[in-house]
Amino acid sequence: MSAPGRRSPLAWALVLCAASLLFVLLGVCVGSSGWQAWADMARDPVAWQIVWDIRLPRSVGAWGAGALLGLSGAVAQGLFRNPLADPYLLGSAAGASLGVCVALALLGVSPASLEWLAQIGLTGAAFAGATGAVLLTLVLARGVQHTLRLLLAGVVVGVVLGAASSLVLLMQPQLLQAMQGFLLGSTAFVGWSGCLLMLVVWSLCMAAAWWFSPVLDGLALGESTALSLGLPLAPMRLGLILVLALASGTAVAQTGLIAFVGLAAPHLVRSVLRATHAWLLLLSGLMGGALLLAADLLARALIAPQELPVGVLTAVLGGGYLLWLMHRQSASLPGGGA
Amino acid sequence: MALRAQGVGARLGGVQVLHVLDLHLEPGRWTSIVGPNGAGKSTLLRVLAGLLPHQGSVCLGDRLLSQWPPRERARVLAWLGQSESVVDDLSVMDVALLGRLPHQAWLAKPNAQDLAVVEKYLRLTQAWDWRHRSLGALSGGERQRVLLARALCVEADILLMDEPLANLDPPHQADWLQIVRSLVARGTTVVSVLHEVSMALQADTLVVMAQGRITHQGPTSDPLSHRAIERVFGQRIAVHAVQGQWVAIPTSAPPATPPAAPD
Numbered sequence: 001m002s003a004p005g006r007r008s009p010l011a012w013a014l015v016l017c018a019a020s021l022l023f024v025l026l027g028v029c030v031g032s033s034g035w036q037a038w039a040d041m042a043r044d045p046v047a048w049q050i051v052w053d054i055r056l057p058r059s060v061g062a063w064g065a066g067a068l069l070g071l072s073g074a075v076a077q078g079l080f081r082n083p084l085a086d087p088y089l090l091g092s093a094a095g096a097s098l099g100v101c102v103a104l105a106l107l108g109v110s111p112a113s114l115e116w117l118a119q120i121g122l123t124g125a126a127f128a129g130a131t132g133a134v135l136l137t138l139v140l141a142r143g144v145q146h147t148l149r150l151l152l153a154g155v156v157v158g159v160v161l162g163a164a165s166s167l168v169l170l171m172q173p174q175l176l177q178a179m180q181g182f183l184l185g186s187t188a189f190v191g192w193s194g195c196l197l198m199l200v201v202w203s204l205c206m207a208a209a210w211w212f213s214p215v216l217d218g219l220a221l222g223e224s225t226a227l228s229l230g231l232p233l234a235p236m237r238l239g240l241i242l243v244l245a246l247a248s249g250t251a252v253a254q255t256g257l258i259a260f261v262g263l264a265a266p267h268l269v270r271s272v273l274r275a276t277h278a279w280l281l282l283l284s285g286l287m288g289g290a291l292l293l294a295a296d297l298l299a300r301a302l303i304a305p306q307e308l309p310v311g312v313l314t315a316v317l318g319g320g321y322l323l324w325l326m327h328r329q330s331a332s333l334p335g336g337g338a
Numbered sequence: 339m340a341l342r343a344q345g346v347g348a349r350l351g352g353v354q355v356l357h358v359l360d361l362h363l364e365p366g367r368w369t370s371i372v373g374p375n376g377a378g379k380s381t382l383l384r385v386l387a388g389l390l391p392h393q394g395s396v397c398l399g400d401r402l403l404s405q406w407p408p409r410e411r412a413r414v415l416a417w418l419g420q421s422e423s424v425v426d427d428l429s430v431m432d433v434a435l436l437g438r439l440p441h442q443a444w445l446a447k448p449n450a451q452d453l454a455v456v457e458k459y460l461r462l463t464q465a466w467d468w469r470h471r472s473l474g475a476l477s478g479g480e481r482q483r484v485l486l487a488r489a490l491c492v493e494a495d496i497l498l499m500d501e502p503l504a505n506l507d508p509p510h511q512a513d514w515l516q517i518v519r520s521l522v523a524r525g526t527t528v529v530s531v532l533h534e535v536s537m538a539l540q541a542d543t544l545v546v547m548a549q550g551r552i553t554h555q556g557p558t559s560d561p562l563s564h565r566a567i568e569r570v571f572g573q574r575i576a577v578h579a580v581q582g583q584w585v586a587i588p589t590s591a592p593p594a595t596p597p598a599a600p601d
Contacts, residue, residue, distance in 0.1 A: 218436060218439065221488070224384070224387075229436065270427050
């Protein structure tokens, strides 16, 4: 086996793109009506509608959300210099949950309002909540200069907003079921507009993160070294936090809370090759997309014609992967197990 | 290029760790800063590097340090920090290439000159053979040599190093000494904070610190410098000439003062 450092990032990018394409094709074929819809789509308008309006946007949406989470995970881990940092670290998940919770409480859970919320309001509320939470974190941390203060503020905001959501649910328990779909994470309701939004946001965030990537490389050697290299840390750190907030907020708004993809994707990339952040950010996005797409396929296929919430599956698989990673690392340490 | 501090002081966590002091570092000379733990050596070095908010002024050449554009300053003032936690994922080659960042256009690929400089210093620190390995796969001493190569790759006029000998074995300490001497011979100004007093005595100038103040500054060959070192270390070391070199030798512990008898 060749050393990770010698492997080509470009080759891995192509492999991940090819895997994603394959998963999208499989995603188009998998569903409650099985392969038949795919086979009949040329002559049956219903089959065409199933493939074009449901399965394809869902698969593309799963890739988009995964790519956004993978990218924001790599940004978070580089920015906070912590391999356990995840995209929701600045409170965006708790903010999005509260946004959805409050929107549901204000608009009620009647079928008509739920339909309206599913189309526009739920996504908008989640995004507003995520953005508000990140802004609150920045205010509490008094800027972006101090990493530890940012982390602590993110934890505080997450806990407080989580408690606020619980309070709303306690006062209006009928919202619990409606909230469940959001909390478990799902790609079932992603339409073409959501796909377009996620792909546009991913492209913008990827371009911005790539522009800031030398700062992440410099930070890998410590703040003092990064400063001594003439890197403008303060403005670029703010830029990276905006990328993190926009990418994770957009993903959460479209698919709800999907665990572990943002955490695991950069780790998987690092386990196969060594690269600077310019490549790591791109590959983490591609890996996140492929991961969530694969998890979505599994979620739809495992107990077909029923389906599992994809967030549950990513939590189980991602948790298992991290446990395995932890075991492997402790085994390789002096005094670790065989 | 000269580096000059005037009326410099610094606070950390609300405590004044560096009291008002003046320091003038001559260009093309090697200055070592020594003193007991907590003397303010690293703080002074960080102030000189422009990495810490401070009172007073620090001038790099004929301009205040704060007036230098960051990238321009990074090209003339290189920094090697002490025990900064480093992310293990980057390869040795990528770490060394970071030293060329101040010379490159933003996001530009390293050119032939950058690659030649990186190879030169990785070979000089004997790290070239493992250039594709990650930092996480290296021992503490090997990692320190890579970080030294990264600082050397800047090819700055002034090189500030905080405990650069940490984790280095004696042969690699000797290599470091040779590298510093060749840098100084080429006109580079070197400032190092060192706990290895015998190594510090190889420098041109010695700055002795205690309790956030400079207690002495002078040539390393000056007996007054030797007495100053012995004094700040509580006479627990003595400076002697051995085979034409100044070395610090530990002395036996002074007799403990017996506790006063209770009334």
